[in-house]
Amino acid sequence: MTKINVQKAEGKLGVLVVGLGAVSTTFMTGVLMVRKGLAKPVGSMTQYDKIRVGRGADKKYLHYNEIVSMPSLNDIVFGAWDVYPANAYESAINCEVLKEKDIEPVKDELVKIVPMKAAFDKNYAKRLDGNNVKDCKDRWDMVEQIREDIRKFKAETGASRLVVLWAASTEIYVPVDEKIHYHLADLEAAMKADDREHVAPSMCYAYAALKEGAPFIMGAPNTTVDIPAMWELAEQTKLPIAGKDFKTGQTLVKSGFSPILGTRCLGLSGWFSTNILGNRDGLVLDEPANFHTKEVSKLSTLETILKPDVQPDLYGHGNDEDTQYYHKVRINYYPPRNDNKEGWDNIDIFGWMGYPMQIKINFLCRDSILAAPLCLDLVLLSDLAHRAGRYGIQRFLSFFLKAPMHDYTQGEEAVNHLYQQYTMLKNEIRELGGYEADEEID
Numbered sequence: 001m002t003k004i005n006v007q008k009a010e011g012k013l014g015v016l017v018v019g020l021g022a023v024s025t026t027f028m029t030g031v032l033m034v035r036k037g038l039a040k041p042v043g044s045m046t047q048y049d050k051i052r053v054g055r056g057a058d059k060k061y062l063h064y065n066e067i068v069s070m071p072s073l074n075d076i077v078f079g080a081w082d083v084y085p086a087n088a089y090e091s092a093i094n095c096e097v098l099k100e101k102d103i104e105p106v107k108d109e110l111v112k113i114v115p116m117k118a119a120f121d122k123n124y125a126k127r128l129d130g131n132n133v134k135d136c137k138d139r140w141d142m143v144e145q146i147r148e149d150i151r152k153f154k155a156e157t158g159a160s161r162l163v164v165l166w167a168a169s170t171e172i173y174v175p176v177d178e179k180i181h182y183h184l185a186d187l188e189a190a191m192k193a194d195d196r197e198h199v200a201p202s203m204c205y206a207y208a209a210l211k212e213g214a215p216f217i218m219g220a221p222n223t224t225v226d227i228p229a230m231w232e233l234a235e236q237t238k239l240p241i242a243g244k245d246f247k248t249g250q251t252l253v254k255s256g257f258s259p260i261l262g263t264r265c266l267g268l269s270g271w272f273s274t275n276i277l278g279n280r281d282g283l284v285l286d287e288p289a290n291f292h293t294k295e296v297s298k299l300s301t302l303e304t305i306l307k308p309d310v311q312p313d314l315y316g317h318g319n320d321e322d323t324q325y326y327h328k329v330r331i332n333y334y335p336p337r338n339d340n341k342e343g344w345d346n347i348d349i350f351g352w353m354g355y356p357m358q359i360k361i362n363f364l365c366r367d368s369i370l371a372a373p374l375c376l377d378l379v380l381l382s383d384l385a386h387r388a389g390r391y392g393i394q395r396f397l398s399f400f401l402k403a404p405m406h407d408y409t410q411g412e413e414a415v416n417h418l419y420q421q422y423t424m425l426k427n428e429i430r431e432l433g434g435y436e437a438d439e440e441i442d
């Protein structure tokens, strides 16, 4: 097989994060602590996972950086934008995710990460009222200002490559509108016409990143790059895009647990998921228009794993129309828990002759602790994809995402099944390393 030419990871990798809140400061603090040998990057695939390459007597298990060229954590330089002016140290302290003892040793480096002014529109997140915000004439001007920020960051840090990661608040739901979001020329015209309803600030960040040569990752459920116009831009600029929504707690469990039912041909009549959450993310999601964006993302997980059209006896009962199991997701803002989200899942299943049973899952998780390693992996793997000349939607990154992007205009389906996603991830790494893709049992 022909070996794919993967450019070596040389020089600094600039990681520009939109949003300097709980997730991003936990990610940054962790990377800096690991660099000092004071913490372990638990949960990160790029730092821990070993993939089998070769078969039979030739097989061996290797870390990703033993298969393909990967940057060291020492090569990363961080930058950020936020609506609030707090630097990464102050924000990490305010967010109360990490203990001070786990922040103080890297205080000097965190203090230097001062957020650039945000490209922000209050209509997209009403509950935020920070004033570290750009003054923009229109959406096109917003793009131009972000592009200028990116260029400045690159020049100041000397980064040889960049990645832009959205870890900012969830915006209100922007439904895909064929007239605006299907063609790049229409999207650009809408930006120039200052169409604030159809062009979210996140789209301006994504557009600017791609124009400045940086892969873009959407960690929230926002529509942003999940539109054909952005796929066109990614194709034009030959850059990878990934999204949407970090798959951290409840959805990780759902996409890993639901295959049990599907594999054993057990029936499902309903799946009720609820959460309590008290951080700023929870506050923003308490607004119905913002929650709706999250709801759409969270609901999509089961659809491609337990399919009523394929198994109508097992998955075709439950809701009012009796065509599918009932699937409901709720998030409740509850300040005392802060970042320590608690999720409950009640799963109503049925077995032999239709007899009902219940499964309860209670996950007392820590939101940002689960999200931080995903930030690291998504950043490093998007950079890898870029160095390998891959562009457009990176389906092999679906493993990390709640509502993986796919070309819905061609009837393509998302892959939500955790173990299928893992196979896709492993095979991409194998291929980029010059090994054969396979589905052997390890």
Ligand SMILES: NC(=O)c1ccc[n+]([C@@H]2O[C@H](COP(=O)([O-])OP(=O)(O)OC[C@H]3O[C@@H](n4cnc5c(N)ncnc54)[C@H](O)[C@@H]3O)[C@@H](O)[C@H]2O)c1
Binding pocket: 018, 019, 020, 021, 022, 023, 024, 081, 082, 083, 084, 095, 118, 119, 120, 121, 125, 128, 130, 167, 168, 169, 170, 171, 201, 202, 219, 220, 221, 245, 246, 247, 248, 249, 279, 280, 281, 367, 368, 370, 371
């Ligand atoms: N932690 C998880 O498990 C998880 C999982 C999936 C998705 N997410 C998503 O990740 C995002 C970040 O979560 P968090 O807990 O860090 O939230 P957070 O509220 O602590 O941080 C988000 C930050 O983004 C800033 N912001 C909002 N709009 C901005 C803009 N236009 N430009 C620049 N900054 C902007 C806010 O001021 C805030 O400081 C949220 O959208 C959340 O839904 C988190």
